[in-house]
Amino acid sequence: xxxxxxxxxxxxxxxxxxxxxxxxxxxxxxxxxxxxxxxxxxxxxxxxxxxxxxxxxxxxxxxxxxxxxxxxxxxxxxxxxxxxxxxxxxxxxxxxxxxxxxxxxxxxxxxxxxxxxxxxxxxxxxxxxxxxxxxxxxxxxxxxxxxxxxxxxxxxxxxxxxxxxxxxxxxxxxxxxxxxxxxxxxxxxxxxxxxxxxxxxxxxxxxxxxxxxxxxxxxxxxxxxxxxxxxxxxxxxxxxxxxxxxxxxxxxxxxxxx
Numbered sequence: 603x604x605x606x607x608x609x610x611x612x613x614x615x616x617x618x619x620x621x622x623x624x625x626x627x628x629x630x631x632x633x634x635x636x637x638x639x640x641x642x643x644x645x646x647x648x649x650x651x652x653x654x655x656x657x658x659x660x661x662x663x664x665x666x667x668x669x670x671x672x673x674x675x676x677x678x679x680x681x682x683x684x685x686x687x688x689x690x691x692x693x694x695x696x697x698x699x700x701x702x703x704x705x706x707x708x709x710x711x712x713x714x715x716x717x718x719x720x721x722x723x724x725x726x727x728x729x730x731x732x733x734x735x736x737x738x739x740x741x742x743x744x745x746x747x748x749x750x751x752x753x754x755x756x757x758x759x760x761x762x763x764x765x766x767x768x769x770x771x772x773x774x775x776x777x778x779x780x781x782x783x784x785x786x787x788x789x790x791x792x793x794x795x796x797x798x799x800x801x802x803x804x805x806x807x808x809x810x811x812x813x814x815x816x817x818x819x820x821x822x823x824x825x826x827x828x829x830x831x832x833x834x835x836x837x838x839x840x841x842x843x844x845x846x847x848x849x850x851x852x853x854x855x856x857x858x859x860x
Contacts (some may be wrong), residue, residue: 603711604674604683605832611719614688617748618719619647621777622685624823626652627795631824634833635680635700637673642687650792661690667697681832691729695736704740708719715742721753730763734770743772744830749779775826780819784812795820 608620619642626648629636638656640648648656660666674682686694696706707714718733720726732747732748737743745767747755762775787808787856788798799816801807808816 603713604678604680604682604693605675605713605715606670606684606707607692607715607717608684608686609717609719610686610691610694611717611726611746612688613720613723613725614692616719616721617684617746617750617777618688618717618728619640619645619855620750621682621717621719621746621748623651623795624647624777624820625683625827626655627683627820628824628827628832629683630655630796631724632833633789636683637677637680638683638685639670639756641792644687648683651794659684660729661693661697664697664701665823666775667694668701671703671707671710671712674707675710678711685754691733713742713762717744717746719746719748720758721748722755722757724757724800727758727761727763730767731761734763734767734772738772743767743770745772745774747774751779753779773830775830777826778819778822781812781815784808784816784819787812788816792827 603819609618609625611618622638626636626638636655638648639659640646640656641659643658643660646658667714670682674680678794690782700767706716709827716733716737718730719823720730733743747758768774774858784798788795790798791801791807793801793807795816798808807813
């Protein structure tokens, strides 16, 4: 049974594409069949960092979005990721409602999950409220508290939206903030997270402890994802992957992180 993941949150800068990249590497490391679609025409993070798995899709074109469901049918064991751009929720919701998508995927046995990525700001809480008003209790929702700006979410805590979401069946995870220098170097090389922990520092990559920090950060993210039961089959242990030999900075290989 295919599992379709829409990575959204509507607000720009909350880390939607970062979560999509973490999920892509997670499925690769867990040996889950993966197909990705990038709807962010301005940044295209999945196309940039995981190009071997990703094609572009337009949220404004029904035929383009239809292709996602066709792909799910063609590969029933796959996890499908769709990285949404900011301010695309209206177009996506219109396509879903006019296509009666929730009923269709239910009949086809496709699991649909919407990931609401949020920061600690009020806008994210207001957008969560709108999401729950429209789709609460109708599809699986995962709330991602991205600690990119702060690990405290006082506005969310003071609202009733988190409790409301959980009462409607939503799940909540947290993604810690990766040290800024590490993220900047990964972005500079346009590499997958696998390459980030295996590329040579002499070629512009990360140093030994920087690579270790990325591995620790990913390990925590994977622990959060493991709680969600995302995999279509039992997890196979990834083969140990040593930090040497190292690979050049421009390597796009997306191997297994152990």
